[in-house]
Amino acid sequence: MIQEPIISGKELILRINKLKKEKNAVILSHYYMSPDLQLKETAGGIADFVGDSLGLSVEAAKTTADHIIFCGVYFMAETAKILSPDKHVYIPDKEAGCSLASSITAADVNALKAKYPDTPVVAYINTYAETKAACDVCCTSRNALAIIRSIDSPEIIFVPDLYMGQNLAKQVKEETGKDLILWNGKCEVHEQFTSDMAKGLRMQYPNSEFLLHWEVPDTTVSDSLTNAGGVLGSTNDIIRYVGESSCTSFILASECDLGSTLKTMYQEKEFITPCIKCPHMKKISMLKTLEILEHIGVDKMDNFEVNLSTELIHKAYQPIKKMMEFT
Ligand code: SF4
Numbered sequence: 001m002i003q004e005p006i007i008s009g010k011e012l013i014l015r016i017n018k019l020k021k022e023k024n025a026v027i028l029s030h031y032y033m034s035p036d037l038q039l040k041e042t043a044g045g046i047a048d049f050v051g052d053s054l055g056l057s058v059e060a061a062k063t064t065a066d067h068i069i070f071c072g073v074y075f076m077a078e079t080a081k082i083l084s085p086d087k088h089v090y091i092p093d094k095e096a097g098c099s100l101a102s103s104i105t106a107a108d109v110n111a112l113k114a115k116y117p118d119t120p121v122v123a124y125i126n127t128y129a130e131t132k133a134a135c136d137v138c139c140t141s142r143n144a145l146a147i148i149r150s151i152d153s154p155e156i157i158f159v160p161d162l163y164m165g166q167n168l169a170k171q172v173k174e175e176t177g178k179d180l181i182l183w184n185g186k187c188e189v190h191e192q193f194t195s196d197m198a199k200g201l202r203m204q205y206p207n208s209e210f211l212l213h214w215e216v217p218d219t220t221v222s223d224s225l226t227n228a229g230g231v232l233g234s235t236n237d238i239i240r241y242v243g244e245s246s247c248t249s250f251i252l253a254s255e256c257d258l259g260s261t262l263k264t265m266y267q268e269k270e271f272i273t274p275c276i277k278c279p280h281m282k283k284i285s286m287l288k289t290l291e292i293l294e295h296i297g298v299d300k301m302d303n304f305e306v307n308l309s310t311e312l313i314h315k316a317y318q319p320i321k322k323m324m325e326f327t
């Protein structure tokens with residue numbers, strides 16, 4: 001453990017960036033990280049890439065870095081390892097989990113396959129590697145609709161996010177007549193954006209538009225978008241929508257720190273959020289990131305390194321590869 005936990009922010013940044021170069025490492029930072037971790041090195045921070053989970057893993061795979069530090073949650077670091085099997089991938093806190101990813105196992109997927117034989121299984125990227133390996137194709141919130149539309153089957157199993165599944169199912173049914181068979185997983189952050197909360201915010205901020213992530217409950221979506229403008233989609237859809245909208249005030253129904261990202265990108269616009277933070281994402285800190293860099297090449301890295309068997313990497317890569325044909 002680091003012996004001197006009180007280091008100024010500036011000193012931390014200097015040390016991290018120096019070690020990053022010495023050890024040929026890159027730092028990936030998810031949109032839900034705290035604002036200090038999301039600041040790019042080119043803007044005075046430490047991150048090399050800031051983005052969503054798949055986008056970050058794809059960017060890291062393209063680099064010549066030997067070491068990838070993923071400031072995000074564990075399933076994201078696993079995805080980076082699957083896409084960069086020859087690189088060392090680390091996460092600053094291996095306990096950084098996800099309520100969606102832990103809601104379903106490979107055994108659960110196999111039981112669904114036995115119950116619904118010949119029904120394709122689409123897995124949201126928010127699943128662990130073992131679960132992905134049992135599924136037919138992965139999807140992100142950005143390409144889920146396109147992937148489901150393209151599958152030639154009257155029924156499709158979608159796991160694990162119940163609310164995202166219900167939101168997708170409405171559009172898919174209307175457009176294609178296909179039915180989705182859903183799992184009861186929920187994001188513990190997005191499920192808190194209730195319909196009552198949306199109604200209250202709409203009354204308080206009548207001129208604002210809603211920014212809703214796919215993972216919020218379907219009743220919240222209908223109550224928000226029926227009576228106010230806005231968007232339902234992925235994090236990237238939300239970011240793009242704000243840039244294209246003439247509205248200057250938005251109610252954000254997603255992780256609180258996405259509000260910081262949006263404010264950095266669109267300083268002239270206002271973002272209102274109940275500020276619900278993901279407790280798993282908030283386990284990641286600059287100090288823990290520094291700890292990884294200090295130990296690379298010096299100590300065993302079991303506390304931080306993501307290790308997956310070659311067989312699991314191969315199996316979990318197949319549904320990701322299928323998904324990437326759509327991105
Ligand atoms: S915000 Fe939700 S989906 Fe994302 S890591 Fe946290 S619990 Fe999982």
